[in-house]
Structure formats: structure tokens, C-alpha cells
Amino acid sequence: MSDESRDFLYRLLATPGVSGDEQRVQSVVRQYASSFCDSIDFDLHGNLTLSINPESNSRVMLAGHADQIGLLVSQIDDNGFLNFQTVGGWDPQQLIGQRVQVWTENGCVPGVISRKPIHLLEESERNTVVKFTEMWIDIGSANQEQSRQLVRVGDPVTMQMGHQELYGGAITAVALDNRVGVWTVVEGLRRAKLQGARVGVFAVSTVAEEIGLRGATTSAERIRPHVGIAVDVTHATDCPTIDRRQLGEVSLGKGPVIFRGPNMNPEVVRRLRETAERLGLKHQMAALGRAAPNDSNAIQISGHGVATGLVAIPNRYMHSAVEVCQWDDLDAAANLLGDFCAGLNETDSFIPQPPKSLSPKGSDPLRRVS
Numbered sequence: 456m457s458d459e460s461r462d463f464l465y466r467l468l469a470t471p472g473v474s475g476d477e478q479r480v481q482s483v484v485r486q487y488a489s490s491f492c493d494s495i496d497f498d499l500h501g502n503l504t505l506s507i508n509p510e511s512n513s514r515v516m517l518a519g520h521a522d523q524i525g526l527l528v529s530q531i532d533d534n535g536f537l538n539f540q541t542v543g544g545w546d547p548q549q550l551i552g553q554r555v556q557v558w559t560e561n562g563c564v565p566g567v568i569s570r571k572p573i574h575l576l577e578e579s580e581r582n583t584v585v586k587f588t589e590m591w592i593d594i595g596s597a598n599q600e601q602s603r604q605l606v607r608v609g610d611p612v613t614m615q616m617g618h619q620e621l622y623g624g625a626i627t628a629v630a631l632d633n634r635v636g637v638w639t640v641v642e643g644l645r646r647a648k649l650q651g652a653r654v655g656v657f658a659v660s661t662v663a664e665e666i667g668l669r670g671a672t673t674s675a676e677r678i679r680p681h682v683g684i685a686v687d688v689t690h691a692t693d694c695p696t697i698d699r700r701q702l703g704e705v706s707l708g709k710g711p712v713i714f715r716g717p718n719m720n721p722e723v724v725r726r727l728r729e730t731a732e733r734l735g736l737k738h739q740m741a742a743l744g745r746a747a748p749n750d751s752n753a754i755q756i757s758g759h760g761v762a763t764g765l766v767a768i769p770n771r772y773m774h775s776a777v778e779v780c781q782w783d784d785l786d787a788a789a790n791l792l793g794d795f796c797a798g799l800n801e802t803d804s805f806i807p808q809p810p811k812s813l814s815p816k817g818s819d820p821l822r823r824v825s
């Protein structure tokens with residue numbers, strides 16, 4: 456992995472992008488990708504699309520969402536404290552004791568979210584889960600007027616951005632969901648080009664996934680892809696208290712996860728798996744019996760239907776300030792996408808087919824039972 460590729464992810468992780476406010480992230484992507492893609496487009500919704508071979512009759516869309524869950528300032532109170540709404544799915548317990556950053560028109564205003572100290576909590580308060588409405592942001596100002604000079608209603612707020620490297624290639628950061636997806640689709644496009652991809656490849660840094668897959672919906676409508684692959688994080692099940700019987704065996708460092716289920720096109724799944732096997736890439740399989748809670752859902756049912764895949768990066772502690780992923784999984788995912796795209800021809804069909812190996816007459820195993 457080159458220093459530039461590594462640095463690209465670290466810059467994405469240092470850059471805020473609460474849903475609806477992703478353009479700082481898009482600038483980082485454009486800066487990194489402008490030297491190797493054939494075209495770069497911004498659309499009205501805020502999606503950023505990079506492409507190679509855009510004139511091809513066969514189009515593959517790779518989607519990674521640029522946005523992250525966060526907060527919005529909803530009110531500045533008489534004492535200068537900021538009240539907030541949440542954007543996306545937060546567990547309120549994750550917010551207590553966090554350093555935050557308010558992203559104003561004039562730059563970043565640091566603050567904290569906390570509550571009264573344990574010594575002062577009533578017995579009943581110690582045993583109760585705190586609600587969002589019982590928390591506030593303290594930026595250190597003395598009164599409403601001072602706060603108003605710095606912050607406006609509607610300013611987005613993130614947990615402290617940036618990353619920390621952990622042992623053995625693991626990384627922790629607040630927005631690994633889903634800057635790792637943006638990184639992977641952009642790197643996948645770059646690697647597809649290096650390998651001489653012949654079809655059109657469109658890597659999209661989509662907006663507003665966390666509030667309902669909105670950017671994937673509008674960008675798939677615009678690109679009208681034949682094949683679409685979303686890259687997002689998925690729950691690693693290799694830490695305490697997670698039910699592996701339901702969620703499957705997903706471990707950090709054992710490679711990207713290729714999902715199977717009704718949200719996925721079986722031919723795309725087969726080709727992804729065969730590509731990983733041919734390259735000797737570590738990968739993991741997982742099942743999903745419903746519409747996926749990520750961009751692959753919107754992509755599959757856009758236009759007249761899209762042959763869809765979901766490649767996921769194992770992630771511990773999703774939607775917290777301390778999400779954890781592994782570099783090896785990212786690198787393998789980018790290689791998988793690059794090679795998958797480079798292996799496609801304009802004539803390839805992804806219309807679902809029955810399995811080739813139907814049991815011949817007379818050798819039906821069910822018949823032998825009776």
C-alpha cells in the first residue's frame with residue numbers, strides 16, 4: 456500500500472461530513488482522484504462521481520457513502536449551552552463524555568458533551584439510561600451572546616475527528632462508517648484503471664445514506680448502472696456479547712465480507728467470490744435475509760433494476776466514537792473491486808439464472824429417502 460493511499464484515508468477520517476454537509480469530504484476525494492479518473496462530476500444533491508470509460512455501453516457503479524452520523528445545533532440557551540438534534544442512529548450512551556466539534560461557516564468550534572459527576576447523581580439517576588434531551592454541548596462560553604457569535608442554529612456537530620492506529624494494522628476513528636467505503640470505491644476505481652478495465656466504472660461518494668440512502672437513490676438514477684456494488688461497514692462479530700449464530704462469523708482482518716441474500720444478484724456474488732478466490736484474497740461470506748440497510752438497497756431497485764452486490768468492511772463498535780477497522784480488509788476490498796471491474800466485458804449478462812447443477816433425473820437425493 457502506498458503512502459498516498461494511506462494518507463488519503465487518514466485525511467478522510469480527519470474531515471467532517473454529517474449527512475447533508477459532506478462537501479468537505481468531497482473536496483478531499485476530488486483532490487486525491489483528479490489525477491487518475493477520466494471525469495469528475497458533482498451533482499445538485501452533493502454526490503461526487505468519478506469515472507473511467509464513461510462512454511462505455513456497460514456501466515458499473517461503486518458506491519461508498521461520504522456522510523457520517525452526527526448532531527445539529529437546535530437551540531442556544533440563555534447560558535450559552537447548545538442543545539441539539541441527532542442525525543442518524545445514535546446510542547445516547549455513546550455521547551456522554553465526548554469531545555465534539557461544531558462546524559460553523561467560520562471554522563471549527565470545539566466543545567464537550569457531559570453530565571453531572573457520579574458523586575452528584577441520585578441513586579435513581581445512576582440506574583437510568585440518559586436521554587438525548589438531557590444532554591447539551593458546552594463550548595466554554597459564558598453566555599448566550601458569546602455562543603451566538605460563534606455558532607448558528609443548524610450547524611453540524613461531529614465527535615472529535617481524526618484517527619488512532621492500534622496494534623497490528625487496526626485503526627480507530629469516529630467516521631470509519633463509512634469513510635472506509637469511500638476509500639475503497641475510489642481505490643477500487645484506481646486499481647481497475649491500472650488493470651485496463653474496459654467497461655465504464657463510476658465510483659460515487661454518495662451523500663445522506665444515514666438518513667435513508669438518499670444520495671445512492673439520486674446518483675443511481677443519474678448513472679443508470681447495469682451493475683452496482685455498495686461498500687459499507689458491517690458488524691464484526693469477533694468481540695464479546697455479539698450473536699454469531701445470527702450475524703455469522705465476521706472477524707476483523709479476515710478480509711472483506713461478500714453478502715448473499717435477496718438484496719444481492721447471484722451472478723454478481725458468484726463473480727465477486729470467484730475473483731477473491733482467483734486472487735487468493737482473504738474474504739468472508741455472510742447472509743442477509745432482508746433489504747440491506749445501506750446504499751445497496753436503493754441501487755438494486757433504481758430504474759429497471761440493477762445487478763447489485765454488497766462488499767462490506769468488518770467494523771467493531773459501529774456508530775460510536777471508537778469504531779475499529781483493519782487495514783488488510785480495506786486493501787483486499789479495493790483489490791477485489793479493481794479486479795472485478797477489470798474482468799467485465801460489455802457483453803456480460805447478469806440476468807439471474809437457475810443453478811446449473813440441477814440433479815439429473817433418477818438421482819434426486821430426496822427420492823432415495825422414501
Ligand SMILES: [Zn+2]
Nearest residue numbers: 632633687688
Ligand atoms: Zn454506513
